[in-house]
Amino acid sequence: MTWETVIGLETHVELATKTKIFCSCTTEFGGAPNTHCCPVCTGMPGTLPVLNKRVLEFAVKAGLALNCSITRRCKFDRKNYFYPDLPKAYQISQLYLPICRDGAVPIRTEAGVEKTIRIHELHMEEDAGKLVHDPWIDQTRADYNRCGVPLIEIVTEPDFRCADEVIAYLEKLRSTLQYLGVSDCKMQEGSLRCDVNLSVRPAGSTEFGTRTEMKNLNSFKAIARAIQYEARRQIELIEEGKRVIQETRRWDENKDATFAMRSKENAQDYRYFPEPDIPPLEISQEELDRYRAEQPEMAEAKMARYQTDYGLPAYDTQMITAQKALADFFEAAVALDSDPKQASNWIMGQVMGQLSARGMEAKDMAFSPASLARLIALVKDGRLNRNTAVKVFEAVFETDGDVDAYVREHSLEQVSDAGLVQKAVEEVFAANPKSVADYQAGKQKAFGFLVGQTMARLKGRASPQVVNETIKALLEQL
């Protein structure tokens, strides 16, 4: 029998606000345990949460970018459960009136398949604290620094049919949220987390099979592998005449398999009710219009613009716009009068090469658009040759060192004095009479050797074009 996999996603994204959702503690990642906490986020009795304005703004902006309708009158609800990562014993979330509903995200998989993923809803809520078990004392340590960091949870309809579609969606989601500036979406720091709901059914069937929910997926790679594993596990169960149990399963990266979590965690009854401490929200038409007007240019729009305005190849524009920081870097260099094609070539070649060699992301790099613009200008003016410019780039990349100072200190400026070049060529001819004779006898190869020798004599600082022309001219005079 042929089977079809049906997948829906629940993605939690930490918002890039400065403060927590209901108190003024910092949201900064890390920090010594329980130092980014106050009576509100540690759930002390008698405290009153007050919503951070920015959270509402970011949630609405994310919803607009995902083509959702906005719930103009919305409120928060209380989700009750006892677990020590939640000191209040409830999470303030949204169940009945989520801020955004009914969105649509067009995706394109690596294989070129295009489809639209429907968004069921997007709601605001608070993050929980972090629990670390200490085996030495056999007790669990609770750190509430993360408790109260604002989250949006984005729930899709079960519209995915394979891992490729899931990855394409997550990449699109990450790029959109980064362009909006509402989240940095760093999976390794947990600011983008994804739960995968998966079931299988005979191909052609319209009914859904029993689904499982997978947690602890910490990278796109883990998500793809977990999907493949879990679909196979469910198909095998059914083909053996067994039944899939609706449960939460934990992905184990090392064992490359999913395992059922305690059944207690599966049987939840959250007893939601309206959150009495947060008054309802009403979003005015003016606010909504303003948020809409503030939507930035997204990756696709930039790609199209770079192709039409700058004549860049589609592939290059895709690479540059994949990370917002890289697109910003490119635009800043162009704004500093760099030729767009040159800037693109440098970014595609040298900048991305350095980033991948160092395992870095563009947004963490020190190297500035001004330095790149300076390098491009020096090459354009004939004061540095391209190869030397690359060496300067490599030297200044890490700390964004001063390009001009480096060139000066290492005497790298191109030799533009025609007399110096001519003198070097004459010396090379005198030292290599056989090569000169070879060339005159028709051996083209000898020409390259003479160029190389001349460049070496000038310590690589001459313009290759000037050297070529000088050698050609002098050979003709012989």
Added chain:
Amino acid sequence: MKMTEEMVDYVSALARLKLPEEERARMTGELEQILAYMDVLNALDTSSVEPMSHVFPVKNVMREDVVLPSAGRAALLANAPAPDGEAFLVPRTVE
């Protein structure tokens, strides 16, 4: 609505309460009375009434996204039953 002792057990388990036998019987009766009052409310036609979640006519109470100093850790841990100077200690919960 008829309240059973099983329902009381379920609700008290959710609330992490362990009721002695005599309280269990008393709660069953009291909860049934409370639910009976809900029946009175249910008898009313509310089809044209908007659900109310908050009593006071207050809306959009928000603050600016400006960081203020957090509380001192020692003060936060002061009332915890088992702090270790840095964190709140709780019984093993992580699998």
